[in-house]
Amino acid sequence: MARSPSPKRPPTPADPAPAVPTPESKAPARTEPAARERRLIDLALQGGGSHGAFTWGVLDCLLEEPWIEIEAISGTSAGAMNAAVLADGHAKGGAEGARAALESFWHAVSQAAAMSPLKRGPLDVLLDRWTLDNSPAYVAMDVMTRLFSPYDMPFGGKNPLADILAAQLDFDRLATAPIKLFITATNVRTGRGRVFRNAEISPDVLMASACLPQMFQAVEIEGDPYWDGGFAGNPTIMPLIDECLSDDTILVGINPVERPGTPRSARDILNRLNEVSFNAVLLKELQMMALLRKGADPAKAETAHWAAMRIHLVQSRMLTGLGASSKLNAEWPFLTMLRDEGRRAASEFLASHGDDLGKRSTLDIDRLLDGH
Numbered sequence: 578m579a580r581s582p583s584p585k586r587p588p589t590p591a592d593p594a595p596a597v598p599t600p601e602s603k604a605p606a607r608t609e610p611a612a613r614e615r616r617l618i619d620l621a622l623q624g625g626g627s628h629g630a631f632t633w634g635v636l637d638c639l640l641e642e643p644w645i646e647i648e649a650i651s652g653t654s655a656g657a658m659n660a661a662v663l664a665d666g667h668a669k670g671g672a673e674g675a676r677a678a679l680e681s682f683w684h685a686v687s688q689a690a691a692m693s694p695l696k697r698g699p700l701d702v703l704l705d706r707w708t709l710d711n712s713p714a715y716v717a718m719d720v721m722t723r724l725f726s727p728y729d730m731p732f733g734g735k736n737p738l739a740d741i742l743a744a745q746l747d748f749d750r751l752a753t754a755p756i757k758l759f760i761t762a763t764n765v766r767t768g769r770g771r772v773f774r775n776a777e778i779s780p781d782v783l784m785a786s787a788c789l790p791q792m793f794q795a796v797e798i799e800g801d802p803y804w805d806g807g808f809a810g811n812p813t814i815m816p817l818i819d820e821c822l823s824d825d826t827i828l829v830g831i832n833p834v835e836r837p838g839t840p841r842s843a844r845d846i847l848n849r850l851n852e853v854s855f856n857a858v859l860l861k862e863l864q865m866m867a868l869l870r871k872g873a874d875p876a877k878a879e880t881a882h883w884a885a886m887r888i889h890l891v892q893s894r895m896l897t898g899l900g901a902s903s904k905l906n907a908e909w910p911f912l913t914m915l916r917d918e919g920r921r922a923a924s925e926f927l928a929s930h931g932d933d934l935g936k937r938s939t940l941d942i943d944r945l946l947d948g949h
Contacts, residue, residue, distance in 0.1 A: 613644040616934045618825045619817040624654020625831035626904030630912040632659050632829045633679050634919020640672040648823045649757035653806035657760045657786040665746045668754035685741045690907035709902035722791040736784050743780050752776040759816040761806030762786045770809025807855040814862045824885040830892035848901040864945040887938040893922045
C-alpha cells in the first residue's frame with residue numbers, strides 16, 4: 578500500500594477534547610510564529626499500542642514549529658518508541674529528520690503487520706469501524722491469553738517490533754543525541770520502575786518498556802526481568818523536573834482518565850481496569866508535583882524550579898471512542914487517521930495555548946489535591 582505523506586496542515590478542527598484535569602484559564606488568541614520567543618519544552622508520552630500514532634501526529638505538528646525546542650522526552654511503551662525514533666532522527670537531520678524518521682517507523686510497523694491475522698472483520702470494514710472485537714484471530718488470542726501464559730505458547734516470545742527498531746535506529750547515535758530520553762520499564766522482581774537514559778537504551782530496553790506480560794515473555798536486562806513501563810509510570814514525569822532546565826512539560830495523553838458510564842461486559846471491565854491502573858501512577862505523580870509546587874518558594878534556588886513548573890496536556894476525545902482492541906490494529910489507513918487527529922489536536926493546542934508556554938500552566942493539576 579502506498580505511503581500517505583504527512584500533511585503540511587491538519588484538517589478542520591473538530592470539537593475540542595476535554596482536558597482531565599481541566600485547563601486553568603482561557604488562553605489569549607494565538608500570535609503568529611514569527612512574533613514568538615523560542616520556548617524550551619519537555620514531552621511526556623504515554624503508551625497505548627497503535628494509538629501511539631496519535632502521538633506521532635502531535636510530534637509531527639510540534640516539530641514544524643521553529644520556535645519550539647525539545648529538551649527532553651519521557652516515554653513508556655509506544656511513547657518510548659516515539660521518543661527514541663524522534664531523538665535519533667533529530668540527531669541525524671534536525672526537525673525534518675525527526676519527522677521523516679517517525680513516518681518511516683510507523684510505516685514499517687504497518688508493513689510488518691500486513692501479514693498478521695489480526696485484521697478487522699468484513700462487517701467492520703464495511704461500516705468503517707477500526708475495532709478488532711469481531712476478528713476471529715483477535716477473539717482467539719484474547720481467550721488464549723486468559724488461559725495460558727506466554728511461556729506456554731511458542732509465539733509468546735519475541736516482539737516483532739524488535740527487528741523494526743533495530744533496523745530504524747542507530748543506538749550509538751542515540752546514546753549521544755542532544756535530546757535527553759527517559760524510558761520507563763517495570764522491574765518484575767522488585768515491582769519498581771526503572772528509568773533508562775540515552776546511553777542505556779537498546780532494543781531490549783524499548784521492548785521491555787512495551788512488554789505486556791499477557792502477550793510476551795519478560796525481557797531480561799542485566800539479569801532482571803522487565804515488563805511494560807506503564808505499570809510503574811505512564812510516563813514517568815520526575816526526571817523531566819529533576820534533570821532538565823525546561824519549566825514546561827507537554828503531556829500527550831492516550832489513555833482516557835475519565836470514561837462515562839459503567840462497564841458491564843467482562844471485556845469492558847478488563848479494559849477499564851487497564852486504563853485505571855496505567856493512569857494511576859501518573860495521576861499520583863502529578864498530585865505530588867502539585868503539592869511540591871504549592872509549597873515551593875520561588876525565591877530560593879533549590880525550590881525555584883518546582884515553583885515554576887508548568888504542565889500542559891494534548892489529547893483527543895476521539896481516542897475515548899476507540900475500543901481497546903484497536904490498539905492492535907496497525908492498518909496504514911488507521912495509523913494515518915490517528916496521525917491526522919494528533920496533528921489536529923496539537924494545532925488546536927498551539928492555537929489556544931501556544932502563548933501560555935513559558936508563562937503559565939494550562940493543565941490544572943491543583944485539582945488533584947481536592948481528592949475527588
